[in-house]
Amino acid sequence: MTNLNTTKATKLNLLDFKAIPIRTFWITSISFFMCFFAWFGIVPFMPDVVKDLGLTPDQKWNSIILAVSGTVFARLLIGKLCDKYGPRLCYTLLLMLGAIPVVLCGLVQTPLQFLVCRLFIGFIGASFVITQVHTSLMFAPNIVGTANATSAGWGNLGGGANRLGMPLIAAAVIGFGVAEAEAWRYAMVIAGVICFLMGVVYYFFTQDTPEGNFKELRTSGEMITPKKNQIKFKEVIADYRIWILFLVYASCFGIELTVYGTMDDYLQNTFQLERVTAGNIVLSFALMNIFARTLGGYFGDKFGKLKGLRGRVLFLSFMLTLQGIILVTFSTTSSIMLGIVFLILFSLSVQMAEGATFSVVPFINKKAIGAVSGIVGAGGNVGAFLAALLLKSKSAMAEKAAIAANQGLGEDAISLAQAEAASNAVSQGYFIIGIIVVITGMVALAIRFSTQDEKVAEMELKQSVGALVPVKS
Template identity: 35%
Template sequence: MQPPSKTTPFSLPVDSDHKATKFRPFTISPPHMRAFHLAWISLFSCFFSTFAIPPLLPAIRRDLHLTAADVGRAGVASFAGSIFSRLAMGPICDLLGPCAATAAFSLLTAPAVLSASFMSNSTSFIVIRFLIGFSLANFVACQFWMSSMFSNNVVAVANGVAAGWASVGSGFTQLVMPLIYSFLINTVNLSSSTAWRVAFFVPAFFQTVTALMVLAFGQDLPDGKYKRSSNITGQISKENAFTILLNGLKNYRGWILGLTYGFCFGVELTTDNILAQYFYERFNLDIKTAGAIAASFGLANIVSRPAGGLVSDEMGRRFGMRGRLWSLWVVQTAAGLLCFLLGRSNSLWGSVLVVCCFSFFVQAASGLTFGVVPFVSKRSLGVISGMTGSGGTIGAVITQLLLFSGSSGNYMSTQTSISLMGILMVFCTLPLTLLYFPHSGGMFCRPNYPPTHQQHYDHLLQCQ
């Protein structure tokens, strides 16, 4: 480790790759902490945009004459839009770096957010939600960026805090969009139909500004602009995007982490999508109160996902990879049981209490998942991040399509669907027991390489 000194251009202590070995989120020192703040703020704006529609659904449904099936299909579309974009984002980051990738996706999807103001029927509603969903690919770039800036001993907490603070955008928009809508009606004297349309100028503008900030002030790596190089030979790699992608796709650990993430973060996305409408209809609340309750679920990310990262790093220091995997399994299983309980709760205040507990555990599980990702493959870090991130949106599509599509031919009550979602979470966490890392073992197996051979293993990991 290199301590900060007069001859070192970094304000934080760094390792041999100039990655920070300390994480200080309340500073903005370049390049490490400035990258952290740009990453989470940019991703925050994407979450804000993606979930700006659900809290205004009662008003939008009236004006566009949407059916429950239309709303369900749009919910699926909003996540389907980010599946392939997230998978593509991994190789894009590997080739171009996180700054260019982040700014490009934000600038390309901001017009889709603005287009929400001009929706006129169910088809345009579904298409707009699909296009806006592409912005969530920036989650992969955010995690890639943190893994490029922070050393292994703090990378999980850096990933957890960045993603956690960014995910607050999904709750913040549930709270803010109804307030903007009410302000435009009560103070500006706009009609309901005009008010919700004008409200979408706010997330579109916000997303554009954050993209420009990343371009102006962002830095890919501690030493400057991103350049894909071979850590083994020290020379520029000639690998193309297909080779990078194929190398990551062959790693079975990425597939298991994708499944796990699909039923923690994917469930979180689905819950963000249906919670306001659920409380609005189940307990006959007004739009602002239902939005405030739904907001509490997303706002919990400010502490819950970072807590998952902290737990992952601490368990990693004490017990190695075994500690990271066991803590992930325990937390996500607890989240599944709480999700099941939410669907069985029949009182308003009981449901609110369960939502608060459920939000903490399911979001912490997301942080714990990305506490494992950086150790899967250094060579295809972006691809593994993309596979895991795509798993999150695929999980959201599956749960939304199977349980909350509003299909008249196979209709279940929302509370029953929520309970079934919890059961799926518990079962889809079990494959974690199959994960094995030669240098640190798995949940039940010892490592093949003793500590004295760690340097040899690190060399092998770079080749994966």
């Protein structure tokens, strides 16, 4: 596609609802929020689901793995579709079709049905890619990093807000006379219906670019689509920078998902916190997405103004390296107060690294923003999957050894030994992951832009802030 910079927003004026970019920003952020809300909506109800459907521990873990796996493939596919059909149609269909397995999840009667629904629910995690593509098309180079980071951060809140929101929905339906054991089903159905309605809103109240939709722009000749789209995609995946960013996003967003997914138990086992206390701590840090990811995009834009595209890469490398150092330090902490301090710093740095990543992504290949965003976004889920496997394998081995070594000493002694073994294993896992993140931060420095790319970016930046006045011929 051709560059469409003429009417992109140069400011993130959140109250200018009449402006197409701002209206799109709000709708895509809310849609992303609802997708994540529905994607992880079943998590607060898992004890009820296990009891209702008779899930085995393996089936419970398999449902989590399936949800993440489905997202990887969906993200890889949806980016390419955005380049071809535009983010408006892609998001509309994703919301409407994604609502179906969410609703069906509330109607399942067998473990197999539940697992199938979890697999297809994971597809709505691809909403992240469309959100990044749409904001990239709506905002100018001087603000695109901030816009991308803010929309992604606010959307990610859905993955934490459901821990409060879904139980509230369940409580509301119970108030209307629904049996408590059935409340989780109604909550999932309601979440699915809201996703479907957001699809309707997306279709009628957004457009692909500030100038119009892809279809109309191609008809008028304002946008040119390469005839050999498949060859273009092969050229995209041949760019080494995309795969470095794939690793980078695996090392920030992927690690954030894994750390927050295991942190409740780690805080309980290491610092002897109550489950509710540990859960609230983790939830409060997840809520830092309100501002932390935005900071990453904001400073990415600032470094872009100061040092060009290379400046964006330098800032990304710095934040990722800092994130790894903080995680390594946290893994060796035995004090609850220091632990909380470093967990705050980890939350801040990892989310800023995520924002910084997508302040670089829009400049890799402007003719295939969707494909690039899809590949990089999929890296986050791959990273989460691999990190979870590492922690689970180390923890399982340590716990089995502890149980075997303490046989005959009583249930309390075995539980204590098992908790200590799990804590040590996860601590070692965090340490290893932190080292890998630091190495990835160094590898990120290998991302380079040509002199021509830097010149084009500088010109577009000047245009977006009104510093370059066109000369009439």
